[in-house]
Amino acid sequence: MTGRRVSKGGRSAPPFLPILALLVCATALSAVSREEDAVDFHEVVSAPEFAARRAAYVSHIAESEGGGTFAQLVRMAAGRAPDWRPIERSLDKIDHRHDCADFDLHGLLRLLYQFSGSPGLSSEQWDRIRRTVLGFKYWPDEPGVDSMCTWSENHHILFASAGYLAGQRYPDAVFTNSGKTGRDQMAVMRPRVMRWLELRFRTGFSEWLSNVYYDEDLVALLNLVDFCDDEEIATRAAMVLDLLCADIALNSFRGVFGGTHGRTYENERKYARHENTTATQYLLFGRGAAHAGGISAPCLALSERYRPPRVLFEIANDLHARDTEIRQRMGIRVRDAARWGLGFKSVEDGMTWLSLEAYAHPLTINLFVDMLDAFNWWENAFFEDAKAFRRLLGFCRNWRVLPLVALFFRHDVCRNTREEVNIYTYRTPDYMLSTAQDYRKGYGGDQQHIWQATLGPDAVCFTSHPARRHGRSPNYWTGYGTLPRAAQIENVVIEIYNVARKPSLYVANELFFTHAWLPRDRFEECIERDGWVFARRGDGYLAFYSQHPYRWQTERGDDQDREMIVDSPRNVFICEMGRRATDGEFTEFVRRILDAPVVIDGLRVTYQSPSQGHIAWDWTGPLLHNGAPVELREYPRYDSPYGRVAFPNDAAVFRCNGHWLELEWAAARREASAFLEP
Numbered sequence: 211m212t213g214r215r216v217s218k219g220g221r222s223a224p225p226f227l228p229i230l231a232l233l234v235c236a237t238a239l240s241a242v243s244r245e246e247d248a249v250d251f252h253e254v255v256s257a258p259e260f261a262a263r264r265a266a267y268v269s270h271i272a273e274s275e276g277g278g279t280f281a282q283l284v285r286m287a288a289g290r291a292p293d294w295r296p297i298e299r300s301l302d303k304i305d306h307r308h309d310c311a312d313f314d315l316h317g318l319l320r321l322l323y324q325f326s327g328s329p330g331l332s333s334e335q336w337d338r339i340r341r342t343v344l345g346f347k348y349w350p351d352e353p354g355v356d357s358m359c360t361w362s363e364n365h366h367i368l369f370a371s372a373g374y375l376a377g378q379r380y381p382d383a384v385f386t387n388s389g390k391t392g393r394d395q396m397a398v399m400r401p402r403v404m405r406w407l408e409l410r411f412r413t414g415f416s417e418w419l420s421n422v423y424y425d426e427d428l429v430a431l432l433n434l435v436d437f438c439d440d441e442e443i444a445t446r447a448a449m450v451l452d453l454l455c456a457d458i459a460l461n462s463f464r465g466v467f468g469g470t471h472g473r474t475y476e477n478e479r480k481y482a483r484h485e486n487t488t489a490t491q492y493l494l495f496g497r498g499a500a501h502a503g504g505i506s507a508p509c510l511a512l513s514e515r516y517r518p519p520r521v522l523f524e525i526a527n528d529l530h531a532r533d534t535e536i537r538q539r540m541g542i543r544v545r546d547a548a549r550w551g552l553g554f555k556s557v558e559d560g561m562t563w564l565s566l567e568a569y570a571h572p573l574t575i576n577l578f579v580d581m582l583d584a585f586n587w588w589e590n591a592f593f594e595d596a597k598a599f600r601r602l603l604g605f606c607r608n609w610r611v612l613p614l615v616a617l618f619f620r621h622d623v624c625r626n627t628r629e630e631v632n633i634y635t636y637r638t639p640d641y642m643l644s645t646a647q648d649y650r651k652g653y654g655g656d657q658q659h660i661w662q663a664t665l666g667p668d669a670v671c672f673t674s675h676p677a678r679r680h681g682r683s684p685n686y687w688t689g690y691g692t693l694p695r696a697a698q699i700e701n702v703v704i705e706i707y708n709v710a711r712k713p714s715l716y717v718a719n720e721l722f723f724t725h726a727w728l729p730r731d732r733f734e735e736c737i738e739r740d741g742w743v744f745a746r747r748g749d750g751y752l753a754f755y756s757q758h759p760y761r762w763q764t765e766r767g768d769d770q771d772r773e774m775i776v777d778s779p780r781n782v783f784i785c786e787m788g789r790r791a792t793d794g795e796f797t798e799f800v801r802r803i804l805d806a807p808v809v810i811d812g813l814r815v816t817y818q819s820p821s822q823g824h825i826a827w828d829w830t831g832p833l834l835h836n837g838a839p840v841e842l843r844e845y846p847r848y849d850s851p852y853g854r855v856a857f858p859n860d861a862a863v864f865r866c867n868g869h870w871l872e873l874e875w876a877a878a879r880r881e882a883s884a885f886l887e888p
Contacts, residue, residue, distance in 0.1 A: 470635075471659040619714065
């Protein structure tokens with residue numbers, strides 16, 4: 211972190227001359243500066259220096275037409291006039307309190323802090339921005355009915371940090387919706403920001419490895435680092451940023467954030483170019499795509515204070531010589547509330563529980579109903595399902611049986627809840643395989659993504675049980691009707707689906723089959739034989755097995771010849787990865803897999819893997835590897851060749867290729883061998 215210059219009445223304009231000078235360098239980077247190439251996906255490092263990547267990204271965004279508020283920030287940084295229309299649309303969205311208004315609000319806050327007084331906007335336009343910021347609803351206890359999501363993990367920090375930074379910007383002004391002064395608002399928001407930061411540093415993210423919502427977390431954290439006058443908050447935000455970027459570095463393969471995800475959606479599952487973090491990866495690690503997707507990349511490119519540690523660049527690009535095992539634990543368990551200083555009475559604790567979407571957990575459901583009353587969330591569109599059961603909920607609460615009802619329907623009503631997860635990722639020079647180990651088998655799913663094999667930006671494989679054809683998540687490709695039991699040993703993952711009809715209040719299973727995404731056209735070679743599908747991309751190999759017969763989707767559309775449908779609610783899938791350096795030619799890999807016995811009896815499977823030996827897995831027992839049980843729980847916070855960090859995390863150290871990063875929470879200490887400089 212570097213120093214900041216502050217002038218009377220606000221912050222001084224940032225030193226953009228260095229950025230403009232760097233734009234000259236971008237002309238030499240034709241592979242990433244020309245419009246037709248700038249959106250290409252870079253599987254190898256496109257430019258070795260952060261300054262060059264940053265300049266190329268700023269140049270591309272500044273020269274592109276359109277874009278939202280965040281793109282206009284980049285245009286202003288490049289010395290160009292912003293387009294007022296997308297900024298005005300953001301203002302209207304915020305004024306009307308539409309969902310995700312907090313995303314746009316952070317763009318306006320960066321505009322106010324970093325570009326205040328810029329002649330690119332008129333005095334009337336600056337006044338409009340000020341009125342919108344002063345009139346917003348920053349927390350659900352403030353006046354007004356709305357249908358904003360204020361509570362999930364990313365929204366929690368977006369709202370809390372926006373409220374703090376807006377109060378800091380206008381400390382003596384009265385915020386017209388809440389009636390608080392800016393200083394009052396800062397005092398209210400500071401504990402919320404600090405609690406969120408501490409839980410993320412010590413326990414990780416409930417929206418683990420999200421290739422959607424890490425993008426939003428980054429925006430809130432970067433704004434805190436860049437603009438917060440409280441050095442403790444700014445430093446701790448930078449430390450959490452480091453760990454978030456470490457998550458991406460550890461669980462990415464050549465620019466694809468291809469790990470298991472706590473929350474993601476259909477397009478982000480299928481195509482890395484749609485991941486919100488793709489442009490951020492390009493800036494941080496040199497891989498990915500310098501496109502206009504996502505909102506964190508503009509903030510990272512314009513950040514004056516946050517400098518990514520060099521060791522994270524080294525970790526992300528350490529793909530040349532070794533196979534790497536990475537274990538992580540993230541999140542908390544509701545039953546461990548006391549360990550984290552949480553209870554089940556106050557709405558402040560309730561907001562923390564809702565950050566992992568524990569709406570109807572038996573231990574939190576009474577508090578959730580209290581929050582529906584306290585915040586008049588009965589009128590929030592997100593809770594229209596709860597409103598439909600308002601009388602029943604009130605009756606059950608009055609008779610003190612609400613937790614019992616939640617317990618009976620837990621497999622359905624707790625489908626959103628993201629408690630502790632243990633993550634295993636195996637990364638090689640030619641592929642990556644990642645799994646949420648034995649995660650909530652048999653529960654309904656919402657937006658989780660349990661496992662993925664990655665060989666390239668679109669050459670991926672995963673499975674799911676579709677909850678329904680259409681509608682909000684969970685649906686056909688987003689989330690799960692029923693979560694499988696999945697486990698991974700290095701390059702092999704086995705998952706068992708046991709889909710059944712269960713009592714439900716929220717989402718009832720409608721479809722009783724499973725399916726896989728395996729886009730054959732994105733691989734260079736594909737062979738089908740004896741229940742196995744074999745695919746090759748470059749020197750990476752994939753073998754994918756279905757217990758029951760499968761068929762390819764034949765209807766015209768995106769899924770044609772890419773979706774494998776298995777017409778059975780109970781099914782075992784096996785995926786084994788290989789590569790030329792360890793498995794020889796593709797034909798040899800195929801032959802050895804076909805010779806490997808697979809025995810399935812009900813929901814028990816044994817597989818004699820050519821690379822791993824004997825593996826046994828079933829619906830209830832331990833995972834056995836050559837007769838010995840494999841530990842699937844209680845992982846450290848981080849465990850990899852780059853460092854081992856205990857859970858919960860109090861201090862973290864990462865090392866790679868002579869570079870290092872050291873973080874110590876109690877002392878708010880952040881030190882590194884080197885930082886990426888603009």
